[in-house]
Amino acid sequence: MKKMLGLLASLSLFTTSSSVVVACSTPERVSSLKLNQDLAKQVISKITGQDIASIDFGNIFSSGDISSVLTNIINDAIAKQFDYESTNNTLEKLALKQFAASTSEGLPAEFSDNYFEKSATIAEDLLFTQYTSSISSGTRLDLTQLTSLYSLNPIADTTVKGLDGNDIEVKKEDKITINDKTWAIFSEDKAGVLPDLTNLTDINSPFKVNGKAISAKTALRLRFQDYFNNKLMNDIASNLLTMAYNDSTSFLVSPASDGKNLPFINTGSTLFSKTQDWFTTNTTGVNREWKTNVKMVWSFKFDKTDGLTVSAVNKAVAANSDLNPDTGELASGKSLIDLLKDFEQYNTYTADGSNAYDSFFTMQGFKGFTLYENGTSLGTSPISGKNYETKVKEANKAGILMNSGTAVFDDVDNQNIGEIVFVLPVYLMELLGGSDTTSDNVYTIDGADGKGVEIQFGPSDANKDRYKTIWNQKNNVAMHSKDIQGLDKSERIAMINQLKYLVSNDSSTSELAKTTLYSRYLDVDDILYLNLYNELGKYIKTDEDEDN
Numbered sequence: 001m002k003k004m005l006g007l008l009a010s011l012s013l014f015t016t017s018s019s020v021v022v023a024c025s026t027p028e029r030v031s032s033l034k035l036n037q038d039l040a041k042q043v044i045s046k047i048t049g050q051d052i053a054s055i056d057f058g059n060i061f062s063s064g065d066i067s068s069v070l071t072n073i074i075n076d077a078i079a080k081q082f083d084y085e086s087t088n089n090t091l092e093k094l095a096l097k098q099f100a101a102s103t104s105e106g107l108p109a110e111f112s113d114n115y116f117e118k119s120a121t122i123a124e125d126l127l128f129t130q131y132t133s134s135i136s137s138g139t140r141l142d143l144t145q146l147t148s149l150y151s152l153n154p155i156a157d158t159t160v161k162g163l164d165g166n167d168i169e170v171k172k173e174d175k176i177t178i179n180d181k182t183w184a185i186f187s188e189d190k191a192g193v194l195p196d197l198t199n200l201t202d203i204n205s206p207f208k209v210n211g212k213a214i215s216a217k218t219a220l221r222l223r224f225q226d227y228f229n230n231k232l233m234n235d236i237a238s239n240l241l242t243m244a245y246n247d248s249t250s251f252l253v254s255p256a257s258d259g260k261n262l263p264f265i266n267t268g269s270t271l272f273s274k275t276q277d278w279f280t281t282n283t284t285g286v287n288r289e290w291k292t293n294v295k296m297v298w299s300f301k302f303d304k305t306d307g308l309t310v311s312a313v314n315k316a317v318a319a320n321s322d323l324n325p326d327t328g329e330l331a332s333g334k335s336l337i338d339l340l341k342d343f344e345q346y347n348t349y350t351a352d353g354s355n356a357y358d359s360f361f362t363m364q365g366f367k368g369f370t371l372y373e374n375g376t377s378l379g380t381s382p383i384s385g386k387n388y389e390t391k392v393k394e395a396n397k398a399g400i401l402m403n404s405g406t407a408v409f410d411d412v413d414n415q416n417i418g419e420i421v422f423v424l425p426v427y428l429m430e431l432l433g434g435s436d437t438t439s440d441n442v443y444t445i446d447g448a449d450g451k452g453v454e455i456q457f458g459p460s461d462a463n464k465d466r467y468k469t470i471w472n473q474k475n476n477v478a479m480h481s482k483d484i485q486g487l488d489k490s491e492r493i494a495m496i497n498q499l500k501y502l503v504s505n506d507s508s509t510s511e512l513a514k515t516t517l518y519s520r521y522l523d524v525d526d527i528l529y530l531n532l533y534n535e536l537g538k539y540i541k542t543d544e545d546e547d548n
Contacts, residue, residue, distance in 0.1 A: 071237075071238075072234050072237040072238075073237075074522075075237040075238050075240065075241045076237045076240065076241075078241055078517050078518070078521050078522075079237075079240040079241040079243070079244040079517075080107065080112070080115055080244075081107070081521065082241075082244050082245065082248070082517055082520070082521075083115060083244040083247065084099065084102070084107050084111055084115070086244070086247065086248040087099065087111075090251070090253060090263070090445065091445075091447050091448070093253040093261050094253060094261055094262075094263065094445060094447075094453050095260070095261065096445070096446070096447030096448075096451065096452065096453065097447035097448045097449045097451065098447070098448060099111040099114075099448045100448070110448060111448070113159075118497060119233065119236070119240055119497075120221070120228075120233070121493070121494040121497045121498075122236055122239075122497055122498060122501045123221075123228055123232040123233055123236065124217045124220070124221055124359070124494075125217075125358075125359045125360075125494065125498060126232060127217075127220050127221065127224060127227075127228060127232060128200070128216070128217055128220060128357070128358075128359035129356045129357065129358065129359065129366060129368070130356070131200070131220055131224075132197060132200060132355075132356045132357035132364075133353060133354065133355065133356035134353075135196070135197055136350045136353055136354070136355035136356070137353030138353070139353075140185070140194060141224065142185050142194065142223075143185060145224060145226075145227050146185075146187075148227075150224070150226045150227040150230075150231070151225075151226040152188065152223060152224070152226075153173055153174065153175060153176070153222070153223060153225070154170055154171070154172055154173060154174050154222050154225050155172060155173075155225050155226045156172055156225070157169070157170065157171050157172055158170050158222075158225070160209070160214060160218050160221070160222065161214075161218065162212045162213055162214055163205060163213040163214060163215060164212075164213070168209060168210060168212050168214065169210075170209055170210065170222060174209055174210060174222075175209075176207060176208070176209050176214075176219050176222055176223050177207070177208045177209070178193055178194075178195050178199055178206050178207060179193075179199075179206045180208070181193045183195065183207075183219070183223060195207075195216075195219075197357065197364075199216070200216045200357065200362070201216070201357060201362035202216075205219075207219035209222060217359060236501065238510065239501055239504040239505065239510075240504075241510075241513055241514065241517060242503075242504035242509055242510045242513040242514075243500045243501065243503075243504045244513075244517075245512070245513035245516060245517060246269065246270045246271050246500065246503060246504065246509065246513070247271075247500070249266060249269040249270065250265075250266055250269045250270075250271045250272065251263040251264060251265060251266055251269075251445065251455060252264045252265075252266045252459075254460060254461065255461065256461040256464075257461055262453065262456050262461065262464070263445050263453060263455045263456065264455070264456045264458060264459055264460055264461075264464065265432075265455060265456070265457060265458065265459070265467060266459075267459070267467070270503060270506075270509050271428070271499070271500060271503055272428065274293065274371070274373055274378065274503050274506065274509075275292065275293055275294050275371070275427075275428045275499055275502075275503065276290055276291065276292040276293060276294070276427055276428055276429065277290040277291050277292075278290070278467065279470070280466065280467075280470065283470045283473060283475075284473060284474075284475060288475070289396075289475040289476050289478070289479060290427070290429070290470070290471065290476050290479060291396055291425075291479075292425045292426060292427045292428075292479075293371050293372055293373050294369060294370070294371050294425070294426040294427075294428070294499055294502065295369070295370050295392055295395065295423050295424060295425050295426060296358065296360075296366075296368075296369055296370075296423070296424040296426060297366075297367040297368065297369075297370060297382070297383055297392055297421065297422070297423055297424075298340060298358075298363060298364075298365040298366050298367060298421070298422040298423075299365050299367055299388075299419045299420065299421050299422070300343060300344070300346050300347035300364075300365045300419065300420040300422075301347060301348070301349040301350070301352075301354075301355075301365075301411060301417050301418065301419050302346050302347070302348045302349050302417070302418055302420075303348070303349055303416060303417060303418075304408065304416065304417065304418035305416050309346065309418065310406070310408050310418060312346075313343075313346055313407050313408055313418075313420055314406055314407055314408070316342075316343065317400060317407045320339070320342065322334040322338075322339060323339070323399060323400065324399070326402070327399070327402060328399045328400040328401055328402040328407060329397040329398070329399040330397065330398045330399040332477065332478045332480070333480075333482060334482065335482045335483050336398040336399070336422060336424045336481070336483055337361045337363060337483050339399070339400070339422065340361075340363045340365075340422055341363075343400075343420055343422075344364070346420055347364060347365055349417055352413070352414075352417075354367075359494075360487065360491055360494070360495060361483065365422075367382050367383050368382030368383070369382070369426070369498055369499075369502055370382065370383060370392060371499075371502040371503065371505075372392075372393045373506075375393055378502060378503065378505050378506040379502065379505025379506070380505075385412060386409075386412055387403075387409045387410055387411075387412050387419075388401050388403070388409045388419065388421045391403070391421070392421070392423055395423045395425065396425060396479070397425065397478065397479065398422075398423065398424045398425060398481060398483075399422070399423065400420060400421065400422055401421040401422070401423060407420055408420060409421060424481065424483065424484075425479065425481070426481075426484060426495070426499070427471075427479065427481075427484070428496070428499055429457075429467065429471050430471075430480060430481060430484045430485065431443075431484065431487075431492050431495055431496050431499070432455060432457075432496070433492075434457050434467065434468050434471050434472075435471065435472065435480050435485055436472045437480075437485055438485050441489060441492075442454045442455065443455050443492075443493075443496075457471075
């Protein structure tokens with residue numbers, strides 16, 4: 001197999017000329033490394049396939065942990081290369097237009113742009129939550145990023161999508177405006193303004209760049225481009241490797257009755273098996289409704305020392321005709337987001353700075369996405385240790401969580417603070433368009449020209465609607481979400497990417513991805529830096545390993 005990153009031998013260029021001694025048979029690895037920045041940039045340019053002038057090296061050369069930086073670069077390069085190969089392989093099978101062949105300059109720009117945008121949706125959602133949380137905390141992210149030595153506003157030319165769907169060319173140091181006033185803190189521009197929560201959650205976005213309207217998430221990405229590219233994207237580099245590996249097995253391509261190939265859901269794949277149930281026998285029996293491991297969680301906080309608010313909350317729950325007063329479960333066909341709005345008046349305590357907004361429904365009190373498999377969180381749970389964590393794990397339907405007859409939980413950090421907790425189970429099946437009400441919005445696998453093929457909701461052509469039929473049975477219809485069904489295509493894709501990210505946090509899945517892909521693209525003899533070898537070498541299988 002061709003070793004794409006045989007260029008790692010060039011890591012000797014990162015060191016002083018006397019630092020590396022290579023024996024005739026076994027390389028002697030060095031334990032300390034001194035970066036020669038000019039030569040290092042050339043190697044990174046080769047590995048990533050980008051022109052040096054187009055690369056924002058950001059904090060690469062200011063990091064004290066060189067092995068960590070190099071690992072992130074390698075993870076990103078391998079993830080992108082494998083995703084390119086597996087994507088083109090799938091497109092070829094589906095008779096869709098493939099991305100152009102790679103050249104000595106690297107992967108084709110249209111693929112690289114598409115790959116970056118797919119990855120960036122994860123970081124965008126994280127940034128949105130961080131910024132809205134910073135507003136409630138009283139210390140804006142604008143200030144904390146400056147004190148952390150990140151630049152504000154675009155630091156490199158880029159292209160973004162406007163609200164009208166057209167491309168907008170953004171130049172270095174272009175300014176973002178809010179209702180035609182420059183987004184800036186006082187030290188940048190005395191006449192500048194900062195966005196409030198209404199600006200960020202308004203369906204009619206007030207943000208513009210170069211006079212053209214953009215979404216709140218795009219505005220945040222441009223405002224914090226340095227932090228976004230060099231911190232958030234770096235932090236998920238390992239996840240992107242695992243996500244690319246998981247993507248390659250999520251759908252099986254096989255022939256249909258007309259002789260054409262079609263993509264079928266592979267419920268045995270990591271993505272599908274770790275996110276929800278896929279019962280296909282005795283599907284209408286007791287407790288045979290599908291359950292999901294993925295939930296979105298919100299919490300409204302208030303001071304409960306006078307006892308009056310607790311009573312008011314419980315009375316409001318009992319009086320709400322959309323809720324089961326005993327279980328707190330939302331009636332089928334009703335909106336959890338509408339329910340959140342009904343109870344927003346109780347979200348009066350924000351002193352702990354935890355009042356963030358989600359980027360999909362723009363509702364306050366957002367805690368995050370959770371993914372529990374058999375009661376264990378895949379990765380770090382955003383609600384770990386909370387008094388309502390077990391209830392979230394057990395919840396199968398949208399609604400308010402009940403706590404031994406009351407709708408109020410104690411804040412684990414301050415028992416004088418009460419929390420009303422809302423949960424929205426998220427089914428991958430629904431995001432893919434598997435509900436009868438969303439059959440006109442089915443997920444597609446798209447070719448390089450944007451033309452695509454709809455996925456099939458079954459294991460094979462003989463049973464191509466099997467999963468959809470089960471999902472739309474009466475017992476499973478009770479699990480359908482009006483709110484998820486109301487998301488547009490781009491929002492659904494962004495949420496699917498969030499689910500992929502959650503699954504990629506599973507340690508066993510990540511280790512399998514690294515073992516497979518490092519062994520495919522790396523050669524241990526080319527890794528001359530000891531710390532990097534210790535980080536990567538344990539996953540690389542040699543030809544001798546494969547023979548055993």
